[in-house]
Amino acid sequence: DAGVTQTPRHEVAEKGQTIILKCEPVSGHNDLFWYRQTKIQGLELLSYFRSKSLMEDGGAFKDRFKAEMLNSSFSTLKIQPTEPKDSAVYLCASSFPGGPYEQYFGPGTRLTVL
């Protein structure tokens, strides 16, 4: 079975640009998560979907970050407009909602905002 896939693996953006990151969960997993990882803050939850419904919108990340679950097998994370402080690794994870709630992570997208 294919694991979680994420594209692109690397993204370089100019300040103010709009970027879209993509994620495909493990087949059959209905829970999908977006995280951001930085050296200082560690791993932070951005968004959480269950069966395409948004369960968690990430609080402090709401204004410029928008995650969508277009169908059960595809999600996007849009950052608009980007700022240099958004430079980080963005990770997508999925799990089976019926339990056990073990989360499986994709390879991540490394975003650099200049």
Added chain:
Amino acid sequence: GQQVQQSPASLVLQEGENAELQCNFSTSLNSMQWFYQRPGGSLVSLFYNPSGTKHSGRLTSTTVIKERRSSLHISSSQTTDSGTYLCASDSGYNKLTFGKGTVLLVSP
């Protein structure tokens, strides 16, 4: 909200030595997970361990729910074990809260 304390923050071992990594949680938890991450790599799930003890090769995870703690034991460490070990708790609704990690370096 849940806070997760990992210790030690870093650890240096000689190949063949054992390691014990700890995680303590500030509130009750439904389950927890241990992950491994190489520099520049993604998170690889080592254990999903709601309670009790689980084994996988040279790794052992023990979670004691009522004491709000979990440990990861690595026996006979190898240089390929070097990397960051992260624990995360699920205190409800399948949302994970992560610790800051333990950076392990195993030298030959």
